[in-house]
Every structure is written in structure tokens, then in C-alpha cells.
Amino acid sequence: MNLRLLRYFTETVDAGSATRAAARLHVTQPVLSRQLRQLEQDLGLPLFERQGHRLRLTPAGEQFLPLARNLLRQADEVRRASASIASGRLDQLHLAVPTTTLNDVLAPFLATLHPDDPVPIVRQLDPRGADAALSSGADLAIVPRPPARHLASHALAVLPIWAQVRRDDEWADRTTVDVGELAERTLLLLTADFRPRQLLDEALDGAGLSYREVVECTNARVAQALAAAGRGVAVVSDDPRFDLTPVAVTGPAGPVRISLYAAWDPQHHAATALADLAGRLAAFCAEQYGPEVVPPTGAETSETVGPTASTR
Incomplete structure (x- = not known):
């Protein structure tokens, strides 16, 4: 597929006439007309209905136009990518x-x-x-x-896992809480495929403990929102939201943190x-x-x- 012919085709459509398109492309109108006919011959499709000096897209031309634009767009992306690769930079x-x-x-x-x-x-x-x-x-x-x-x-970075509580919670003035204390509360936890949950599970296993009551969430913000509503303690690595107070979690090996x-x-x-x-x-x-x-x-x-x- 000749990309130059495709550009002539899309430029003619955008310009609205062969005369204006030829001026934009810096070619003569007869040259442009020959190139458009060459494209039609290569494709085996009539792209334009010719009415004197005016050109109107045929139904086939209407269907082909978005395909031509997409191919030209991809070609431009390839050129930009190759230039980026050659220079060692990222666009x-x-x-x-x-x-x-x-x-x-x-x-x-x-x-x-x-x-x-x-x-x-x-x-x-x-x-x-x-x-x-x-x-x-x-x-x-x-x-x-x-x-x-x-x-x-x-x-x-190495970031803490937080027990996040409301400001009126008994833990709100504390800086740390042990997993043994956590295990006695209703906990709003992410599901087991999330790394903060895996780390908390490991800390509880290390202490020989198990959860008393757990509400599982698939999104940390949902866990935080439920904590703000008084449904339990959200244990997440997210920054605090909903006016919650973060309390660092510690386990048998020290602070529970995510890298x-x-x-x-x-x-x-x-x-x-x-x-x-x-x-x-x-x-x-x-x-x-x-x-x-x-x-x-x-x-x-x-x-x-x-x-x-x-x-x-």
C-alpha cells in the first residue's frame, strides 16, 4: 500500500476539492488526479464520483476513508517510535x-x-x-x-500497613497497634490477592493468631468508607481518607510494611x-x-x- 497515495486521498477529502488539495500538497491538479486514479486502480475501488471539477466520495470511498486514516495514523506512530528508539528517548x-x-x-x-x-x-x-x-x-x-x-x-519505598479508625475510636490517639489487638476487632480487609492482606495474614500466622470477624473488600476505598461509617477497622496501605486516623500495625517481626x-x-x-x-x-x-x-x-x-x- 502506497502511503503517499493514501495521503493524497485523505487530503483531497479534507480539502473539499482537487484544486485546493493540489495547492496544499504542492503538486499540480493533473498530477493529483493521476495519483487518485492510480489509487483507485490499485484498490479496485471507485473512490470518487467526478462531476466536472468537483469530486464526491462514492459509498466505497466513504467506507475506505476511515481505514485510510487509521493506516496513516499507524504509519505516523511507527515513524515516531522508530525515531524514539534511534535516539534512546521515550515519547x-x-x-x-x-x-x-x-x-x-x-x-x-x-x-x-x-x-x-x-x-x-x-x-x-x-x-x-x-x-x-x-x-x-x-x-x-x-x-x-x-x-x-x-x-x-x-x-x-517501604510503606506502612495502617489500621485506620474513626477519630472517636479508642485507638485514635495511638501510634501503633499489635496484630493481637487487631485480631479482636471487626476488620475491613482487602481480599487475599492483595499484598497488604497477604502481609497481615503472615503477621497473624507468625503470632499464632486468627481473625475474629472479617469483612472482605475488593477495593481499599470501600474498606475506608465502611470504617468511616463505623463498621470496623480498615487495614490498608492507602493514605487515610474520610477523616480516618491511621495507626501503624506491628507484628512479631516488627512493623508490618509493604515494599x-x-x-x-x-x-x-x-x-x-x-x-x-x-x-x-x-x-x-x-x-x-x-x-x-x-x-x-x-x-x-x-x-x-x-x-x-x-x-x-
């Missing part, structure tokens, strides 16, 4: 992110991007983890477990730019939440080993 940044991380961490970070940074395109993290997200087209995946060894990664990592393919054409963005995101987390969320020394940038991530 668009495809991010795979868990919902909580998007709301509380990534979206505020995106607000700090510079005009010359790539345009972010965000999708939900594949439950199978970083490998699946990157294989399906993401440039950068934010995950709550150490990525596999073959991926480049940057430890972003975040950025992961990318080390062979990515813009791997250097991705590493820079991951570093900036880590610095943003430290600025947003304080130095206590900075990962341990030595974990900042590495190719780490570990299982793939589940959703946060």
Missing part, C-alpha cells in the same frame, strides 16, 4: 501500576513531570506481576515484591531514561512520606531476585 511512557499505588503515589508524581518528559499512559498491573506487564507492552511496572533477577529494578519496586527490561531501548524516572519516583516517595520510607541501603538500584508480584 510515551507506558506504566503498569496497582490501583492503590496509582492513587496515592504515582498520580501525585505524574503531576511533577516536566514538559519534556514522556507522556504517561497508565494501565492496571497484570496480577501475574512485572514479567507479564512488561511482556504485554508496559515500559515500567510498579510492583510490591522484588522483581525477577533478569529484570532491572529500583526499590522505591514497592520499579521494574523494567534492561534491554529496553530507553533503559537509561527508565532508570532515571525510577530514581525520581523513589526521591518523590521520600519527599512525600518522609525519610522513614527510604529502602535499606544497597536496595536502591539492582537486579534483584524474587517471585513475581501480585496486585497491591
